[in-house]
Amino acid sequence: MATEPFPDMARTGTAVIGTRYAGSPDRQRRTAGTEASELDRVPQPEGLTAVSWFLSTDGETVLTCAQWDSDAAHATYLHGSGPTPPLAGPPAYRLYRSLAEEHESRAPGCLITAAFDVDGPERQRTFTEAVVAAQPEGGGHPGAISAHFLHSTDGSRVLLYTEWTSIEAHRQAADAGQHDKGHEIFAGTPGVRLTHGGRWHLHRTVRSSTT
Numbered sequence: 163m164a165t166e167p168f169p170d171m172a173r174t175g176t177a178v179i180g181t182r183y184a185g186s187p188d189r190q191r192r193t194a195g196t197e198a199s200e201l202d203r204v205p206q207p208e209g210l211t212a213v214s215w216f217l218s219t220d221g222e223t224v225l226t227c228a229q230w231d232s233d234a235a236h237a238t239y240l241h242g243s244g245p246t247p248p249l250a251g252p253p254a255y256r257l258y259r260s261l262a263e264e265h266e267s268r269a270p271g272c273l274i275t276a277a278f279d280v281d282g283p284e285r286q287r288t289f290t291e292a293v294v295a296a297q298p299e300g301g302g303h304p305g306a307i308s309a310h311f312l313h314s315t316d317g318s319r320v321l322l323y324t325e326w327t328s329i330e331a332h333r334q335a336a337d338a339g340q341h342d343k344g345h346e347i348f349a350g351t352p353g354v355r356l357t358h359g360g361r362w363h364l365h366r367t368v369r370s371s372t373t
Contacts, residue, residue, distance in 0.1 A: 168270045168364055169214045169227055171310040171323060172262075176230040177255045178248070179312070179321060181360070187221040194224055194365050197248050201368065209235020212369040213248050216273055216362035219329060225275070225362055230254075233315060255312035255321060258290055261297060262308035270307050270325035273362040274332055281353035283317040289347070289354050290320060296343045303340055305331020320354075329361055 171177070184190040194215035201213065209231040216225040226248040230236040236254055280286050290311045297309075305327040312321040326332045335341060348356050 167367060168273075168325065169212055169229055169367055171257060171308075171312075172260050174211075174229045174257055175232045176236050176315070177257070177312060178228040178230065178236065178253070179225065179255055179323075180248075180253075181223050181225045181358075183222060184224050185222060187217070190217040190221065190224050191365065197226070198366055198368060201248075206370045207235075207239045207242070207249065209238070210249065210370050212367060214367040215248075215365045217365045219272075219361045219363060223360065224365075225273075225360065253314040253316060253319060255314050255319075257310060258286070258313045259294060259311045260308060261294065261310075266307060268307055268327060270364075271328040272326050272332065273364065274324045274326055274359070275362065276322040276348070276359040277357050278320045278322075278348070279318060279355045279357050280320055283313070285351075285353040286313045286317060286320050289351050292347050292351065293322070293344060296347055298340070303331060303335035303338070305335065332361065 182193065184193050194217065198213075198215065210228065211231060212229045214227045214229075216227070217223075218225070228249045230239075233254065233256075239249060278289070280289060290313070294311070307325040307327060309325075310323040312323055313319070314321075348354065
């Protein structure tokens with residue numbers, strides 16, 4: 163596999179995204195390095211397009227994102243032998259909607275996530291549409307690059323995956339109150355529960371040599 167930049171979420175068929183506690187910056191890097199080395203030692207599963215490792219800015223957690231061509235490719239892998247944590251999940255997500263300027267070309271400097279437990283597919287859709295409708299006209303803070311709304315295939319979760327130019331830009335937007343409307347929706351929508359969020363820097367992305 164060859165090194166690549168930030169993953170392209172808009173072109174993902176199925177994404178397996180999970181977090182693991184590491185406890186320190188050294189252990190974050192060691193976890194990511196070990197998992198990448200393990201992938202390099204074995205033939206790549208059919209349908210796997212890329213795997214990315216993100217390290218939380220607090221030095222405690224690793225987020226992994228494995229991108230697959232399809233649900234079928236991921237399911238075939240799960241029925242095989244020896245699945246590894248970055249590839250197996252849980253859970254599996256599909257992209258529901260994306261928000262980005264048509265000609266956006268800036269490279270992201272950080273990832274911001276917010277994960278929610280929800281009461282079924284209908285709640286996934288109505289919650290996401292409410293958040294999208296609340297976005298300011300004109301694109302909001304200039305440091306915001308894109309927002310991707312991912313729905314778990316089992317109907318139980320929504321992951322808000324947003325790309326920013328920097329951590330500082332995201333903090334400025336929060337300090338200016340630009341996230342307040344979204345927080346009202348997060349807190350006030352029945353059947354939706356915020357479980358965790360994070361700020362992340364990309365540590366490594368590798369892309370399958372077959373793609």
